[in-house]
Amino acid sequence: MSLTNKMVSRRKRRETRTAYAFMTPALIIITVFTIIPIIGSLILMFYNYSVLGETKFVGFQNFISAFQDREFLIAVKNSIVFVVIVPIIQILSILIALFVNRKIPGISLFRTLFYIPVVTSMVAVSIIWGFIFDSHGIINTLLMDLGWITQPFGFLSDKYAAMPCLMFITLWQGLGYYMMMYLAGLQGIPQELIEAAKIDGATNLETIVKVKIPLLKPYIWLCTLNSVISAIGVFDVVFVLTKGGPNNATMVINYYSYVKAFGDFQFGYAAAIGALQAIITSTLSIAVFVYGKKGGMSNNE
Incomplete structure (x- = not known):
């Protein structure tokens, strides 16, 4: 690989890391407040969830x-x-x-x-x-x-x-x-x-x-x-x-x-x-x- 190609490749990796660094805060917020609650609700819908009592699996009830x-x-x-x-x-x-x-x-x-x-x-x-x-x-x-x-x-x-x-x-x-x-x-x-x-x-x-x-x-x-x-x-x-x-x-x-x-x-x-x-x-x-x-x-x- 030529020196020019190495420099281009290094710059692309640096730009990629920078892009992910800027996206990370938003991705964390989306994950915590959107993706995780969606996954949790997909599981929760099949349960009779109780805050104080016993949580029971009820299927499609x-x-x-x-x-x-x-x-x-x-x-x-x-x-x-x-x-x-x-x-x-x-x-x-x-x-x-x-x-x-x-x-x-x-x-x-x-x-x-x-x-x-x-x-x-x-x-x-x-x-x-x-x-x-x-x-x-x-x-x-x-x-x-x-x-x-x-x-x-x-x-x-x-x-x-x-x-x-x-x-x-x-x-x-x-x-x-x-x-x-x-x-x-x-x-x-x-x-x-x-x-x-x-x-x-x-x-x-x-x-x-x-x-x-x-x-x-x-x-x-x-x-x-x-x-x-x-x-x-x-x-x-x-x-x-x-x-x-x-x-x-x-x-x-x-x-x-x-x-x-x-x-x-x-x-x-x-x-x-x-x-x-x-x-x-x-x-x-x-x-x-x-x-x-x-x-x-x-x-x-």
Whole structure:
């Protein structure tokens, strides 16, 4: 081996060691707080775990109990209902991205302001909207001042209104994130294609429908997949505002698993619920993936 090759090889080894040194802290955190708990839950789901008493192996009994548990089935239904916001948030995000993808005075400030909820903690966002939806909050005060209602409406205490309110909060916070994703996709579209479509006589609407939207398909697929996963895993807004109520109207799988683990101390059962949630999430994600591939969610198709 020549001296030059030795120097190159030595430099590559040094760069590799440096790279691993930078990755090590993150890998340790991921291992301790993600990988080990996942492995532990995979084992725990087959046990009736007791903090003080005897831990017993129960096999698939936790899974059988879950399908016989009315509250769990309600939580599954509510989590799937939460997925309804996915197409709504994607359509609105695309429309907003199309609007902000123009040279308008102050548009950069608008993008920044619209993105602020994304980088704000969901707990903080939930608390703020809790004040807004409160019986003495802005909405009720305004409606009463206008004479539209005679007494405060319980947005978060009414079993028919609570879930739509939580879905609206999630929608409001997520719009900015998906808007930026679609904006990146729009700005990556070659300007020559748009100009060629206009030369051929295409209107602005036809340009959007026949050029921009088809080229956004990979982004639509990715954002939809991410949105479905987030919808099934919703937790913070439920934990802060409704605690699964009223009358289980907002009980979702993630929060129900939390209640069973840290409220009832049924850690084995909670682990089994978590596994079932993972199966549901994977099933819906695969469905989105398959539909996306069939629909040509690629720039090359």
